[in-house]
Amino acid sequence: MRLIILGGVAAGTKAAARARREYPDAEVMILTQDDYVAYAGCGLPYYVGGIISEAQELIVRTPDEFKHENGIDVRTRCQATAIDPSAREVRARDLDTGIEQTYGYDKLILATGALPVLPAIDGIHLKRVATVRGLTDAKKIRVLVDSGKLRHAVVVGGGFIGLEMAENLAHRGLQVSVVEMRDAILPGFDPEIAALAKKALEEHGVGIYTGETVQRVLGNASGEATGVVTTERTLDADLVILSAGIKPNTAIAAAAGVETDARGMILVDEYLRTNLPDIFAVGDCASVRHQMTDLDVYSPMGSTANKTGRLVVANLIEPRETFAGVLGTTIVRLFDVSAARTGLSEEEARAAGHDVETVLVPTPDRAHYYPGNKPIITKLIADRATHRILGAQVFGEGVVDKPIDTLAMGIALGMTAEQLSGMDLAYTPPFASALNSSIVAANVLLNKLDGKLRGVSPCALELDNPNQQLLDVRTEPEYLIAAIPNSINIPLPELRERIDELDPEKSTVVVCKVGRRAYGAALLLRRLGFRDVKILDGGMTAWPYETV
Amino acid sequence: MAEYRINARGLQCPGPIMQLFTQMKSAEPGDLVMIEVTDVGFKKDIEAWCRKTKNTLVSLIENDGVITAQVRKG
Ligand SMILES: Cc1cc2nc3c(=O)[nH]c(=O)nc-3n(C[C@H](O)[C@H](O)[C@H](O)COP(=O)(O)OP(=O)(O)OC[C@H]3O[C@@H](n4cnc5c(N)ncnc54)[C@H](O)[C@@H]3O)c2cc1C
Numbered sequence: 261m262r263l264i265i266l267g268g269v270a271a272g273t274k275a276a277a278r279a280r281r282e283y284p285d286a287e288v289m290i291l292t293q294d295d296y297v298a299y300a301g302c303g304l305p306y307y308v309g310g311i312i313s314e315a316q317e318l319i320v321r322t323p324d325e326f327k328h329e330n331g332i333d334v335r336t337r338c339q340a341t342a343i344d345p346s347a348r349e350v351r352a353r354d355l356d357t358g359i360e361q362t363y364g365y366d367k368l369i370l371a372t373g374a375l376p377v378l379p380a381i382d383g384i385h386l387k388r389v390a391t392v393r394g395l396t397d398a399k400k401i402r403v404l405v406d407s408g409k410l411r412h413a414v415v416v417g418g419g420f421i422g423l424e425m426a427e428n429l430a431h432r433g434l435q436v437s438v439v440e441m442r443d444a445i446l447p448g449f450d451p452e453i454a455a456l457a458k459k460a461l462e463e464h465g466v467g468i469y470t471g472e473t474v475q476r477v478l479g480n481a482s483g484e485a486t487g488v489v490t491t492e493r494t495l496d497a498d499l500v501i502l503s504a505g506i507k508p509n510t511a512i513a514a515a516a517g518v519e520t521d522a523r524g525m526i527l528v529d530e531y532l533r534t535n536l537p538d539i540f541a542v543g544d545c546a547s548v549r550h551q552m553t554d555l556d557v558y559s560p561m562g563s564t565a566n567k568t569g570r571l572v573v574a575n576l577i578e579p580r581e582t583f584a585g586v587l588g589t590t591i592v593r594l595f596d597v598s599a600a601r602t603g604l605s606e607e608e609a610r611a612a613g614h615d616v617e618t619v620l621v622p623t624p625d626r627a628h629y630y631p632g633n634k635p636i637i638t639k640l641i642a643d644r645a646t647h648r649i650l651g652a653q654v655f656g657e658g659v660v661d662k663p664i665d666t667l668a669m670g671i672a673l674g675m676t677a678e679q680l681s682g683m684d685l686a687y688t689p690p691f692a693s694a695l696n697s698s699i700v701a702a703n704v705l706l707n708k709l710d711g712k713l714r715g716v717s718p719c720a721l722e723l724d725n726p727n728q729q730l731l732d733v734r735t736e737p738e739y740l741i742a743a744i745p746n747s748i749n750i751p752l753p754e755l756r757e758r759i760d761e762l763d764p765e766k767s768t769v770v771v772c773k774v775g776r777r778a779y780g781a782a783l784l785l786r787r788l789g790f791r792d793v794k795i796l797d798g799g800m801t802a803w804p805y806e807t808v
Numbered sequence: 809m810a811e812y813r814i815n816a817r818g819l820q821c822p823g824p825i826m827q828l829f830t831q832m833k834s835a836e837p838g839d840l841v842m843i844e845v846t847d848v849g850f851k852k853d854i855e856a857w858c859r860k861t862k863n864t865l866v867s868l869i870e871n872d873g874v875i876t877a878q879v880r881k882g
Contacts, residue, residue, distance in 0.1 A: 624847075628818070628820045629817065629819075630846070631872055633846065657848065737829040738853075741825070741853050741856040742853075801849070
């Protein structure tokens with residue numbers, strides 16, 4: 261059997277290595293247009309930031325190692341230009357000599373990945389304008405940053421790649437601005453979490469401009485970028501990073517009759533087969549099934565590329581292993597905070613037709629008395645009818661990867677709020693609280709599902725509604741430190757005696773630090789006949805906006 | 809000039825800031841209060857509180873998860 265794999269980063273090399281093991285007699289060949297194979301694309305921002313000192317640290321294996329240790333024939337700088345499915349042939353051009361050659365295959369795996377989407381604006385071909393996809397891109401940026409001549413960088417696009425680049429460029433001493441055309445950064449996260457991430461980045465000196473579109477990159481006489489014009493302002497920029505999304509790199513596949521969807525991703529079945537015989541697709545060029553919606557989605561992640569690259573090999577001769585699909589689990593670190601998500605976001609859950617309940621619950625990441633504990637905020641998204649947890653997002657300075665991974669496991673297995681509340685999770689003070697952060701969140705969720713508690717999201721709170729009173733039940737010194745504009749401060753112990761200061765006919769939103777005191781106050785107000793009482797989800801801890 | 813020490817380790821908000829608030833009320837101008845806290849949120853809180861109450865934050869250090877602040881009254 262002759263197996264040809266197009267693309268040799270994550271998915272392609274995983275497939276090649278396993279094919280070598282499973283089919284010792286097969287001829288395995290990787291064709292890639294890239295200068296490098298088997299590099300850790302996810303590490304590129306940290307290489308620019310200097311945390312990874314040399315590019316070679318990101319290279320898992322060189323073409324020579326593949327050849328000599330695995331007997332895999334790797335051709336770099338060799339670009340596939342056409343596939344002929346009936347003849348079972350791939351045409352490819354040597355990028356150095358320009359010579360085209362034809363390679364016959366028995367099985368073909370497409371692992372051609374993705375390409376950055378380039379905004380259609382003037383100036384993107386200037387020097388010092390870069391995309392971040394491959395190691396070659398990152399090396400170019402690193403050389404520019406190492407020159408020490410750059411002062412200002414503008415990152416176009418506030419997805420996780422853009423934000424990781426922003427952090428790393430800031431570490432290198434650049435003044436960084438991020439321009440995002442949507443209303444929020446971090447696509448895939450709900451607005452509460454995205455707003456907290458924005459605040460954290462701004463506190464670290466990164467300018468975040470949402471709801472603005474980049475219109476032009478400005479250049480000097482030597483053809484180098486000097487600035488960026490947005491719909492709202494002009495920003496200085498000696499370096500412009502274009503990270504405005506990616507698209508599947510599937511033009512040659514589509515031209516050969518491989519079925520793709522409107523955005524260009526190759527549609528594959530659960531065995532990762534395309535519509536054409538003996539042609540498979542894995543990694544960032546292919547669709548995956550979403551476990552919560554059963555829809556084919558584009559979820560271009562390194563985790564998925566490695567899994568699908570490995571799995572497809574089992575199915576080359578006959579269909580044997582199925583890919584379970586994705587939950588959309590992702591995680592990103594930004595300076596001293598991290599954000600992680602899994603399952604459906606609130607918006608996705610609503611779009612999928614669920615009647616949704618959510619909670620936003622701040623807790624410490626381990627015992628609150630154990631030195632080093634740090635705050636995290638857990639958002640849960642659940643179905644009101646079935647109580648099933650549909651999605652989760654965890655944000656904060658504390659540990660977020662553990663809760664998101666346990667939540668992802670539970671969500672994949674159909675866990676309800678009741679089941680999460682009863683989960684037997686590891687506890688000792690250096691690692692967790694006796695009531696684990698996810699369990700506390702489940703308990704708040706159960707209170708909401710039972711109707712004991714109603715909440716309002718910080719993103720939905722109206723600050724100038726004359727029929728609403730915002731009651732802050734924290735102590736005076738806490739209120740003095742930071743409070744939401746137009747809030748009334750009545751510390752919880754004084755609430756009963758000072759009740760006349762409030763109007764029971766108005767709708768009341770109660771706020772405290774995390775929600776516990778607000779819950780107590782809300783129960784009291786309801787007993788005292790207040791008409792409409794809600795608490796501010798997440799309290800002051802999750803409040804991402806201005807305070808006084 | 810008196811010096812006071814508060815061990816507010818293990819207390820969650822509003823514990824630490826309330827203890828400091830109470831101690832500062834009874835202290836004389838120029839007195840020094842040192843407080844130890846394990847609630848990380850305290851770092852931002854103490855800076856804002858001192859600014860707004862016109863007390864002086866003499867030092868703020870974090871070591872092995874314990875935050876130590878020294879505040880001079882006035
Ligand atoms: C900066 C950055 C940070 C990231 N961080 C994370 C992270 O933290 N977590 C995570 O899960 N994922 C992350 N990712 C995503 C992850 O890197 C990708 O999902 C993964 O690289 C996909 O692997 P792939 O093999 O499918 O495709 P790619 O990595 O895109 O590789 C495809 C290869 O195919 C080659 N090729 C394309 N067309 C042809 C052709 N016609 N002929 C020959 N060769 C061709 C390309 O040149 C390329 O070398 C990150 C990506 C980037 C860029």
